[in-house]
Amino acid sequence: MSLADSLLRQLAERVGTPFWVYDGALIRQRIADIKAMTAAPGLQARFAMKACPATKILREMRAAGIWIDAVSGNEALRAVHAGHAVGNNPPVICFTADVFRDNALDVVLKHNLLPNIGSPAMIAQLAAGGYKGPISIRINPGFGHGHVNTCDTGGPSSKHGIWHQDLLAAKFAADRAGFDVVMLHAHIGSGPKIQELHDNLTRLAGEFAALIPQFPQVTAVSLGGGIPHNYRERDKQTDVASLAKLFAHCREVIVKAAGRLIRVEIEPGSYYVAPACTLVTRVHDVKQTRANAKGAGATFAMVDAGFVDLVRPAMYGSYHQIDILGKDPAQGTEPIVVAGPLCESGDVFTRGGADEELHPRQLPRPEIGDLMVLRDAGAYGYAMSSNYNSIGRAPQVWIEPDGSAELISRRESIEDILKPETSAPIAL
Numbered sequence: 001m002s003l004a005d006s007l008l009r010q011l012a013e014r015v016g017t018p019f020w021v022y023d024g025a026l027i028r029q030r031i032a033d034i035k036a037m038t039a040a041p042g043l044q045a046r047f048a049m050k051a052c053p054a055t056k057i058l059r060e061m062r063a064a065g066i067w068i069d070a071v072s073g074n075e076a077l078r079a080v081h082a083g084h085a086v087g088n089n090p091p092v093i094c095f096t097a098d099v100f101r102d103n104a105l106d107v108v109l110k111h112n113l114l115p116n117i118g119s120p121a122m123i124a125q126l127a128a129g130g131y132k133g134p135i136s137i138r139i140n141p142g143f144g145h146g147h148v149n150t151c152d153t154g155g156p157s158s159k160h161g162i163w164h165q166d167l168l169a170a171k172f173a174a175d176r177a178g179f180d181v182v183m184l185h186a187h188i189g190s191g192p193k194i195q196e197l198h199d200n201l202t203r204l205a206g207e208f209a210a211l212i213p214q215f216p217q218v219t220a221v222s223l224g225g226g227i228p229h230n231y232r233e234r235d236k237q238t239d240v241a242s243l244a245k246l247f248a249h250c251r252e253v254i255v256k257a258a259g260r261l262i263r264v265e266i267e268p269g270s271y272y273v274a275p276a277c278t279l280v281t282r283v284h285d286v287k288q289t290r291a292n293a294k295g296a297g298a299t300f301a302m303v304d305a306g307f308v309d310l311v312r313p314a315m316y317g318s319y320h321q322i323d324i325l326g327k328d329p330a331q332g333t334e335p336i337v338v339a340g341p342l343c344e345s346g347d348v349f350t351r352g353g354a355d356e357e358l359h360p361r362q363l364p365r366p367e368i369g370d371l372m373v374l375r376d377a378g379a380y381g382y383a384m385s386s387n388y389n390s391i392g393r394a395p396q397v398w399i400e401p402d403g404s405a406e407l408i409s410r411r412e413s414i415e416d417i418l419k420p421e422t423s424a425p426i427a428l
């Protein structure tokens with residue numbers, strides 16, 4: 001299901017292009033899917049808010065009883081701003097990181113958040129900061145799979161977590177510092193296939209079951225996120241109903257090994273939000289390059305969104321379906337490269353995965369003034385947008401099922417861009 005073309009056209013007139021538009025009903029549907037997967041006793045879902053940290057979305061999560069995984073001090077503060085409870089009992093906001101940057105340690109201390117540490121030295125850093133509470137340890141179990149290699153979150157090449165063979169040393173360090181290890185955590189990435197998630201999580205639950213007897217204070221285990229969304233075939237989404245059984249089974253295995261009740265958590269990010277947002281952009285020109293000794297020519301649709309808005313295709317070759325409003329592919333298509341406004345030759349939405357080649361998309365011939373939409377832009381979309389080229393982030397719009405629209409963030413202005421600049425002297 002996609003928002004009506006007529007609505008997108010109206011919004012383009014009102015807020016200008018490019019802009020992001022969220023389908024509230026679809027986000028609520030995805031929240032309901034996750035609630036159904038975690039309905040069995042002892043299961044708890046979090047939202048990995050890095051995927052899409054808008055207050056509006058955080059409030060939807062809070063209303064649905066979804067807890068938060070925050071990865072920076074400011075993310076945690078955004079969750080607090082949206083009304084999520086502070087404190088570690090229950091640990092509604094969990095702080096996961098491999099490095100305490102900026103205000104992170106202060107926020108953990110001030111709001112008594114559960115720190116989920118991904119690097120051994122963080123134990124001493126917590127102690128030096130005066131922290132006195134429980135901790136969670138993020139493990140790199142040595143296996144896992146991201147949707148591309150740079151997103152691999154488990155294995156020798158991953159920077160995340162404490163290597164599983166170093167876990168006991170970390171536990172002893174925590175004991176010496178007076179920290180109870182109350183949660184064990186691993187996020188092993190989604191990979192593109194649901195079967196892979198099943199296999200990986202079953203294996204992970206087995207690993208946690210083997211470890212848990214050595215952690216008498218553990219009350220929770222997190223299996224991380226990574227529920228896949230099918231970006232390429234939008235109408236063929238995997239049936240995620242089987243995950244309810246899988247999570248309940250993982251919990252059973254862990255509870256049996258522990259010999260006591262253990263809360264099992266999941267913390268998806270993308271699944272909640274990926275399909276619910278569309279990036280709408282306008283075609284400003286259509287131009288050609290021509291074949292020469294260096295290669296083939298191409299037709300470029302020059303649009304006003306770029307990788308400052310949606311960076312996933314440029315960063316790791318991610319695929320987003322592209323449609324041109326009012327143009328039916330059944331009437332004929334041709335290979336089109338969709339490129340943005342940035343002074344950067346990599347500012348192209350139609351790129352391959354592993355290679356850096358252009359992958360022209362079969363699209364109807366675009367014309368100047370057409371609206372083009374990039375689908376499934378809700379996860380790591382606006383969240384990863386930047387101010388490169390001083391362009392300013394595009395506005396975000398939220399649509400309710402009754403068709404009403406709300407501007408949830410406005411277009412950034414030159415004043416926003418200049419705001420952090422100062423000429424304050426630094427006393428040395």
Ligand SMILES: Cc1ncc(COP(=O)(O)O)c(C=O)c1O
Nearest residue numbers: 048187225226227267268269270
């Ligand atoms: C610790 C942690 N949890 C959860 C997630 C969410 O993953 P996904 O968006 O694939 O569900 C991530 C993503 O990088 C993560 O690093």
